Amino acid sequence: MDHSWYRVQNIDTVDSPALLVFPDRIRENIRLLKTMSQGVDWLRPHVKTHKIAEVSQMLIAEGVYKFKCATIAEAEMLAMAGAKDVLLAYQPVGPKINRLLELVSTYPTTTFSCLIDSIPAAEAIAKIFSAAGKTISVFIDLNVGINRTGISPDHAALELYLSAAQMSGITPVGLHAYDGHLRDADFTLRKQKADEAFKPVLDLAAQLADKGYAYPILVAGGSPTFPIHAQRNGIECSPGTFIFWDWGYHTQLPEQPFLFAALLVTRVISIIDANTLCLDLGHKSVAAENPLPRVTFLNVTGAQPLSQSEEHMVVSVQDSRSHKVGDVWYGVPVHICPTCALYDSVYVANDHTIVDKWAVIARNRAIHI
Structure with missing residues (x-):
């Protein structure tokens, strides 16, 4: 799978956790x-x-x-x-x-x-x-x-x-x-x-x-x-x-070749030990109705979520020494629909650059009516 498409040059302008759309x-x-x-x-x-x-x-x-x-x-x-x-x-x-x-x-x-x-x-x-x-x-x-x-x-x-x-x-x-x-x-x-x-x-x-x-x-x-x-x-x-596709249907429905068009952005916030670290990707950031892993990371091989709370996700990695606090991870949620509803707005990425933000206007139960 080609992973070069999702990397954003000005990712430092994006506070995490966040949702990017392409x-x-x-x-x-x-x-x-x-x-x-x-x-x-x-x-x-x-x-x-x-x-x-x-x-x-x-x-x-x-x-x-x-x-x-x-x-x-x-x-x-x-x-x-x-x-x-x-x-x-x-x-x-x-x-x-x-x-x-x-x-x-x-x-x-x-x-x-x-x-x-x-x-x-x-x-x-x-x-x-x-x-x-x-x-x-x-x-x-x-x-x-x-x-x-x-x-x-x-x-x-x-x-x-x-x-x-x-x-x-x-x-x-x-x-x-x-x-x-x-x-x-x-x-x-x-x-x-x-x-x-x-x-x-x-x-x-x-x-x-x-x-x-x-x-x-x-x-x-x-x-x-x-x-x-x-x-x-x-x-x-x-x-x-x-419209966005997700990891759940990517694995369950192999006959449908839709592209991932929405990704989670998260950062390493703490190194726990030689094989464990923590991300800022809690229940409030990715749909939690499915069992772990709930997200698959595209730019980190072998990462396995171990536990999750409201603002934290503890992840097992092969070697924590290859990671540092502040590293950016890109992930595909298992279920994108309720994940999208967790965000007030999404960042818009075009040609490897964040160019806009769109409101998830209908996540609320009412707009005007």
């Missing part, structure tokens, strides 16, 4: 994504990975116009960036319904939609939008095995779609199926499982068409099953991690 590699990942799909009409990338307006604008500049997001803040960020079509891949409840209504009213040039998976939730959304004289499109959230949200793609989902079609304030337009639990490294096995999980979705869509409804828009998958759904006709695909 626009040239981001653009390459976007273009690669397009070659793996059947066209931008069938791309609906998820922005939960980056949460950055400038990155969203890079996608838009490459012709992408439909997006998926998980929070009201991410939806507003997309509207501010000029996105035409935004699916809130979440069932809004409580105050979120009113916030969604305000979002729709504030950004009329963006078309918004959201998920539903129950009649009470659909009725709550319909009531608020109808009272305001508005109508929002909704997708039925289908549980295809992840067992997190959604309704089974069977008769219950059919009844929900038919019921929603009778409600003033909402209009059912499609089906949403996220199969993020399918992560087998064996692509053949992953495809087999994805096909099995998706068959009931196609059956449900056919039933709706048989009843005289317009064939529903189908939004499916995340990063692991993107190459599978991308080969189906008429499916909007929703990968997200491709």
Whole structure:
């Protein structure tokens, strides 16, 4: 692996821990994504990975116009960036319904939609939008095995779609199926499982068409099953991690040759003994939901994280004498999405130089709305 691409000449201007992003590699990942799909009409990338307006604008500049997001803040960020079509891949409840209504009213040039998976939730959304004289499109959230949200793609989902079609304030337009639990490294096995999980979705869509409804828009998958759904006709695909890529998917999904486009910068802050040192890379700096190592270092061979606390990471090395306090290490996180959300801003590196900073504007739960 060529490691020369990430070294930054003015790294002394970057306080650590920090997150660096590389626009040239981001653009390459976007273009690669397009070659793996059947066209931008069938791309609906998820922005939960980056949460950055400038990155969203890079996608838009490459012709992408439909997006998926998980929070009201991410939806507003997309509207501010000029996105035409935004699916809130979440069932809004409580105050979120009113916030969604305000979002729709504030950004009329963006078309918004959201998920539903129950009649009470659909009725709550319909009531608020109808009272305001508005109508929002909704997708039925289908549980295809992840067992997190959604309704089974069977008769219950059919009844929900038919019921929603009778409600003033909402209009059912499609089906949403996220199969993020399918992560087998064996692509053949992953495809087999994805096909099995998706068959009931196609059956449900056919039933709706048989009843005289317009064939529903189908939004499916995340990063692991993107190459599978991308080969189906008429499916909007929703990968997200491709934009920055990470070590987890680099090892789990070898068929997807995306580039690392976001790296952690950390420094040695203490030499403990002959084979152990400490970095300023704690829980607050890299996603901690996975077991150690949580990060792979590109410029230090054989480094193995041993333990981590809020502001510290203790690492085993072959020989501490080859390191010194203040040394800069570059690392790829195992999981980039929650890592990015830990930073208020990212440093932008171009041609081995830090040239800018971008706000991770949608890491907060609210921007204006």
